[in-house]
Amino acid sequence: MDQKTNTFLETQPIGRLMAKYAVPCVISLLVAALYNIVDQIFIANADYLGSYGNAANTVVFPLTVVALSIAVMIGDGCCAFVSISLGAGRRAEAHRSIGSAVLLCISASLVLTGLYLVLQEPILTLFGGRVNEKTFLHAQEYFFWITAGVTFYMFGQAMNPIIRSDGSPRFAMAATLAGAFVNIVLDPIFIFVFRWGMMGAAVATVLGQVLTAVLSVWYLCHMKAVQLERGSFRFHPALMREYLPLGICSFLSQISLVMAMAAIQNMTLKYGALDSIFGQE
Numbered sequence: 561m562d563q564k565t566n567t568f569l570e571t572q573p574i575g576r577l578m579a580k581y582a583v584p585c586v587i588s589l590l591v592a593a594l595y596n597i598v599d600q601i602f603i604a605n606a607d608y609l610g611s612y613g614n615a616a617n618t619v620v621f622p623l624t625v626v627a628l629s630i631a632v633m634i635g636d637g638c639c640a641f642v643s644i645s646l647g648a649g650r651r652a653e654a655h656r657s658i659g660s661a662v663l664l665c666i667s668a669s670l671v672l673t674g675l676y677l678v679l680q681e682p683i684l685t686l687f688g689g690r691v692n693e694k695t696f697l698h699a700q701e702y703f704f705w706i707t708a709g710v711t712f713y714m715f716g717q718a719m720n721p722i723i724r725s726d727g728s729p730r731f732a733m734a735a736t737l738a739g740a741f742v743n744i745v746l747d748p749i750f751i752f753v754f755r756w757g758m759m760g761a762a763v764a765t766v767l768g769q770v771l772t773a774v775l776s777v778w779y780l781c782h783m784k785a786v787q788l789e790r791g792s793f794r795f796h797p798a799l800m801r802e803y804l805p806l807g808i809c810s811f812l813s814q815i816s817l818v819m820a821m822a823a824i825q826n827m828t829l830k831y832g833a834l835d836s837i838f839g840q841e
């Protein structure tokens with residue numbers, strides 16, 4: 561296999577490279593945000609869910625951002641490190657860092673899944689889920705199924721920038737688009753036809769994330785600039801100490817949103833109840 565398929569990074573003008581990489585990256589981020597927006601639209605139009613379902617979705621959304629913050633720290637950090645390693649001709653470091661990032665992402669997602677399942681009620685309460693009993697029940701249902709797909713979600717989001725670092729920004733974008741398309745198609749079927757409620761919205765989201773993860777696995781088996789080996793898939797602490805700091809900014813940008821959402825939702829819970837209109841059940 562030719563491992564110099566991304567030599568264009570060394571020769572093409574910066575402007576052309578920015579367009580080739582930045583546009584698919586921005587589209588991927590926008591499409592990733594569609595998951596929550598699409599769920600909100602279909603939930604709002606389901607007469608048996610309505611505003612209670614939307615409120616439950618809003619309560620759970622910050623918890624998916626927590627998962628995203630960890631995933632992008634791993635993925636963006638590894639992406640930057642792989643690009644540096646390839647540019648310096650250190651291909652062994654590139655494939656080992658990707659392998660360790662895969663293991664780290666899966667391990668972190670399993671730990672996060674366990675914490676979410678064990679601490680479900682206090683977590684939902686922290687993000688304003690106790691506004692009323694109906695919202696809390698919807699939030700519990702949606703939260704459980706979203707949590708079941710955390711591993712797929714984190715894996716797909718972490719691999720997205722790594723795929724870009726291998727010289728395939730369009731594939732990374734296509735994998736995200738495919739998942740979002742599945743969510744858009746299945747949401748109305750599960751919510752309106754099967755009437756699965758919050759479970760339906762969550763399962764549609766998770767199945768879209770599963771597709772993105774599967775496509776990412778396929779790409780890892782067919783990488784262009786980096787050839788993964790069995791020995792790649794080990795924890796390499798020395799490499800992790802190098803690439804994780806490169807993703808800290810991505811982590812902080814996402815986790816700060818979580819803190820803001822928690823503050824806003826709790827202020828709304830406290831002061832919104834005092835309003836003569838919005839305080840009504």
